[in-house]
Amino acid sequence: MGEVNDHRRYLDPAVASRLSSVELRSRLIVEGFLLGLHRSPFHGFSIEFSQHRPYMQGDALKDIDWKVYGKTDKYYVKQYEEETNMRCSFFLDCSASMGFKYSSTTTKYEYGAMLASALSYLCIHQKDAAGITLYADTIKKALTPRASGIYLNEIFKAIAETTVSDKTATGKCLDKAVDKVNKRGLAIIISDFLDTPDSILPALKHFRFKKNEVIVFQILDPVEQSFALGKDAVFVDMETGEEMTSQPYQVQKSYQELFSSFQKRLKDECIKMGIDYNVVLTTEPFDRALFGYLQKRARMQ
Numbered sequence: 001m002g003e004v005n006d007h008r009r010y011l012d013p014a015v016a017s018r019l020s021s022v023e024l025r026s027r028l029i030v031e032g033f034l035l036g037l038h039r040s041p042f043h044g045f046s047i048e049f050s051q052h053r054p055y056m057q058g059d060a061l062k063d064i065d066w067k068v069y070g071k072t073d074k075y076y077v078k079q080y081e082e083e084t085n086m087r088c089s090f091f092l093d094c095s096a097s098m099g100f101k102y103s104s105t106t107t108k109y110e111y112g113a114m115l116a117s118a119l120s121y122l123c124i125h126q127k128d129a130a131g132i133t134l135y136a137d138t139i140k141k142a143l144t145p146r147a148s149g150i151y152l153n154e155i156f157k158a159i160a161e162t163t164v165s166d167k168t169a170t171g172k173c174l175d176k177a178v179d180k181v182n183k184r185g186l187a188i189i190i191s192d193f194l195d196t197p198d199s200i201l202p203a204l205k206h207f208r209f210k211k212n213e214v215i216v217f218q219i220l221d222p223v224e225q226s227f228a229l230g231k232d233a234v235f236v237d238m239e240t241g242e243e244m245t246s247q248p249y250q251v252q253k254s255y256q257e258l259f260s261s262f263q264k265r266l267k268d269e270c271i272k273m274g275i276d277y278n279v280v281l282t283t284e285p286f287d288r289a290l291f292g293y294l295q296k297r298a299r300m301q
Contacts, residue, residue, distance in 0.1 A: 011285040087185030095136035099164035104282035135173035136166035171199030
């Protein structure tokens with residue numbers, strides 16, 4: 001119990017962000033999630049596929065893991081290093097708006113970076129291929145998916161060396177990136193999506209047109225939903241530097257209605273396209289997002 005609780009504390013972004021190493025942070029987030037999975041609201045979900053796959057007709061009997069059979073009463077065979085199940089492509093927004101924080105100890109980019117690195121770690125350790133594209137108004141870095149523990153360090157390095165800058169052009173960058181996706185797989189897009197839906201949605205549709213499965217994680221600071229500031233404030237556009245003074249409590253209701261409408265449109269259109277849409281707040285632990293990925297991955301087997 002003590003070991004589980006000790007590891008699960010790294011699911012708290014405030015705790016995980018204090019670790020300096022991206023590799024250590026990713027490993028402890030994933031280990032904490034997996035160790036605590038059976039005690040969480042997700043109890044009963046099987047994660048055996050991370051190291052095994054179900055036995056299929058034609059598999060050699062010698063490859064059956066009888067220890068797993070003894071625990072689960074199901075036949076699984078060991079997966080070997082050369083077996084790659086899927087190509088997972090991560091797309092991480094590093095535009096200036098992702099540098100925002102108010103309610104949280106971590107910025108949206110820091111949260112998204114921890115989520116992307118943890119999911120990459122999980123992918124490669126379950127023998128999937130992982131790669132990442134970092135973008136703002138242009139593509140800053142693109143690593144095509146590979147299934148290699150050594151390659152994972154390249155992903156970590158790219159994430160660690162990236163800082164937030166420039167304006168948002170999510171739609172344009174995703175549209176350009178999907179043109180280079182030559183094999184079908186799973187696209188995981190991590191962004192605040194603070195761009196016009198008319199520019200974002202065609203790019204998401206492009207992913208689906210090329211037969212990719214898609215998970216969207218909209219990363220937000222809680223105040224971006226609530227606008228609960230309660231006092232006079234100076235608002236600074238993080239991408240243009242433009243300033244505006246306002247009294248948030250006077251416009252809070254109108255803001256909430258507009259932002260809710262924006263999110264509803266994004267969610268509804270994603271559902272129509274068969275895309276998994278998730279809102280993740282920067283104050284939330286990582287387990288819900290990680291479980292969302294595992295659910296999607298399991299459905300694709």
